[in-house]
Amino acid sequence: MRCSATVCLVGSLSSGPWIYWHDLEAACADASSIGLDGIELFTESADQVPADELRTLLDRHQLELAAVGTGAGKVFHGLSLTDPDADRRAQAVEFIRGMISFGASFGAPAIIGSMQGGVPRGGDREEVLAWLGEGLEACGRTAADLGVTLIYEPLNRYESNLLNTQADACAFLETCAAPAVRTLADLFHMNIEEVSLPDALRDHASHIGHVHFADSNRRPPGDGHTNFGAIGEALREVGYDGWVSAEAFPWPDPAAAARRTYETFREWIAER
Numbered sequence: 001m002r003c004s005a006t007v008c009l010v011g012s013l014s015s016g017p018w019i020y021w022h023d024l025e026a027a028c029a030d031a032s033s034i035g036l037d038g039i040e041l042f043t044e045s046a047d048q049v050p051a052d053e054l055r056t057l058l059d060r061h062q063l064e065l066a067a068v069g070t071g072a073g074k075v076f077h078g079l080s081l082t083d084p085d086a087d088r089r090a091q092a093v094e095f096i097r098g099m100i101s102f103g104a105s106f107g108a109p110a111i112i113g114s115m116q117g118g119v120p121r122g123g124d125r126e127e128v129l130a131w132l133g134e135g136l137e138a139c140g141r142t143a144a145d146l147g148v149t150l151i152y153e154p155l156n157r158y159e160s161n162l163l164n165t166q167a168d169a170c171a172f173l174e175t176c177a178a179p180a181v182r183t184l185a186d187l188f189h190m191n192i193e194e195v196s197l198p199d200a201l202r203d204h205a206s207h208i209g210h211v212h213f214a215d216s217n218r219r220p221p222g223d224g225h226t227n228f229g230a231i232g233e234a235l236r237e238v239g240y241d242g243w244v245s246a247e248a249f250p251w252p253d254p255a256a257a258a259r260r261t262y263e264t265f266r267e268w269i270a271e272r
């Protein structure tokens with residue numbers, strides 16, 4: 001398993017759960033000095049950071065790109081894979097494809113979180129899920145063609161009314177023709193939705209392609225009441241070998257949050 005931390009380069013999202021902010025070079029330098037293996041990047045668009053510039057920074061600091069977020073499509077353009085308007089859904093797929101392609105040049109997957117949208121009041125849930133399936137299939141084909149996975153993130157009930165648990169997300173993916181699509185096990189969302197985090201990680205291990213690492217209160221791992229010992233045990237037991245990526249508030253500040261994250265990873269999660 002490898003440990004990374006989120007870096008957000010979108011100024012207008014300044015209250016979000018991101019370890020690092022604004023300054024990509026400073027974030028890379030700090031992450032590397034702590035011992036993190038990579039960064040997860042949240043940008044406004046697929047071309048906000050030129051690929052050669054990012055490659056130079058990652059190489060200089062011996063980091064990998066863990067994943068890229070697609071939420072800017074929702075934040076800036078109001079796009080989602082479940083928009084009732086077919087043209088808007090097509091634009092959402094195009095936006096995500098741009099992000100998939102950006103990530104793929106670093107071997108990193110794109111994550112679909114808020115871009116999944118939801119069922120509007122009075123909407124037809126089956127129809128909305130069919131749109132989600134079509135979108136994941138279309139984006140999943142692009143990911144497969146580029147040799148990367150695509151990560152679908154079940155969100156907690158306060159953020160989406162589509163699929164909230166690992167069980168529901170995995171059962172849904174099994175109905176889609178989207179073999180490159182994996183689920184994201186976000187420990188904050190799971191703390192709200194799952195009966196048992198370790199059991200959910202064990203039961204759905206074959207689908208899980210990425211882990212978001214945060215404590216029960218979205219603070220850095222170690223600053224809430226989540227039992228990371230049991231989570232680490234489950235992840236090691238199932239042989240999870242992907243990223244454990246900190247998506248947590250920069251509490252009390254980014255550098256301290258990153259250090260706390262890495263200490264918790266080393267103490268409870270990493271292979272021993």
Ligand SMILES: [Mn+2]
Pocket residue numbers: 113153186212247
């Ligand atoms: Mn997440």
